[in-house]
Amino acid sequence: MKIGVLVKQVPDTETKIRIGPDGTDIVREGIKYVMNPYDEFAVEQGLQIKEKQGGTPEVTVVSMGPASVAETVRTALAMGADRGVHLRDDAFEGGDALATARVLAAALRAENFDLVFTGKMAIDDNASVVPTAVAEMLNMPHVNLVQAFELAADGKTATVRRRIDGGEEIIECALPALFSCEKGLNEPRYASLTGIMKAKKKPIEEKNAAALGLAPGTVGAAGSGARRTRLLPLAERGACKFVEGDVREQVRTLVGLLRNESKVL
């Protein structure tokens, strides 16, 4: 059994976001990059399956991006993944979600994974597109927002619990398949010191557009149907209006404001 995990390197959640001078990208200096938090659930899930199967399944981490992305791949290797594939080419830069999915799908096609895990969403682009799009490009079934995962004894299907609006679905899915992971699926482990040491010797293979058989016009900015035109700062909110008096007065004033000033009641 071969397990693939798609991870993305993103700015840390605490990053202050400022619009850069060109108006279409953020200021990149000083940003601390981390593994997308939802992808940690994906790595953990892959590792748990490997362990349950006596360590035989190989867990491969796949990530796209510039040189710094190797650190994130290394983090997953330190958690326990076996090898990394780093998709790196200037031609990949500036792509929309579908152009990125095209690169990842090409890499996955060459690997023939039985199981693919990834986070439900990257916390930088917030698109939730890549998991479904990659699966569709590979003509593979997918289940998004997975909160519980159980592999059948014969390894041919998985039964998963998925979050939907107002409820949950229990889905049985034939493999090979792709699953996007939601918070609550598991508790991602921290890399141990031995894990970090071992990761230094684990292989990370770099692949560019040519190695993946992708024409430059189909990936990155050139292959994107949605072009980012500019970044817009958030609309400023007015100052907070504090209601005064004792509790009853405060409440009465508040209800009056909601009713007559903002007209939401």
Added chain:
Amino acid sequence: MPKNILVVAETKGGGLRKTGLETLAAAKHVAATTGAEVTAVLVGHGLDAAAAALAQHGAAVVYAIDDASYATYSSEAYTEALSRLARERGAGCVLFADTSFGKDLAPAVAVRLEAALVTDVVGLDPQADGGLKVVHPIYTGKVNAEYLLQANTVQVVSMRPNVFMPAPEGGSGRVEKLAWSVQSPPRAVVKEVLATTGGKVELGEADRIVSGGRSLKSAENFKIIEDLAEVLGGAVGASRAAVDAGYQPHSRQVGQTGKVVNPTLYIACGISGAIQHLVGMRTSKVIVAINKDPSAPIFQTADYGVVGDLFEVVPILTEELKTTLGK
């Protein structure tokens, strides 16, 4: 030739989900500039009432892909049906609501149609040439990004709930039933659907939300939050701290690792206002904060502030609203 717009609506318990009418309103907004025809589609079984509702709210044609084989949701079967319809009817712009349903389908349909795609859209600016500019919050709402989907490509967009008001009643479109059925058996099969909100308003599409933080101190104490939400006909939310403490399920968490919500009224009770929470609710139209600590960061994002003990303020607010709203 302006692009035909296809609105993908969804049903819930046999009826039309409110987001369908919002998406219809978004489509009409685009059509007002481009002169496009607005059509809509439903996939499922027993769609008559929902299809009629769309036809009575401004869809010129409503396609009802209605068959017992579509009764249970299937990503694969629905993707196939929607892509086929969009292709056969020459839809140039396909609009979804960014619900768990829309999120699951829009990327797959966009891949099949070789379309340009932007999800979770909070603003639509149609161009005279048929291009479509859209606004999508990135970095969990810390900044907005504008994208251009060009005129010469199929455009697929999913709209965040509560951005557009539902389309008002008016118009008498026709319903076209399509006797299609699921062709190849799906590889991912829904075996069971478990409801968690029990008929209550779903957080993502609630128009009014009352949220509680860790200062509620227990799951039981959330009763006062639920009472206030009920009087308002709204949903209950919670901060990550309250969820981590076990007071509320994760399905109610508002914030970076929970739900991003966009209601008309958001009342934050005993929530300090960590960035993790703010990014999940700060696009709400009106925000009320109730907190003991006047220097809590939540007040910088709120429109109205009540400095006080939530255990005193919230029940009195509930009583006052009962009278005001005549309940």
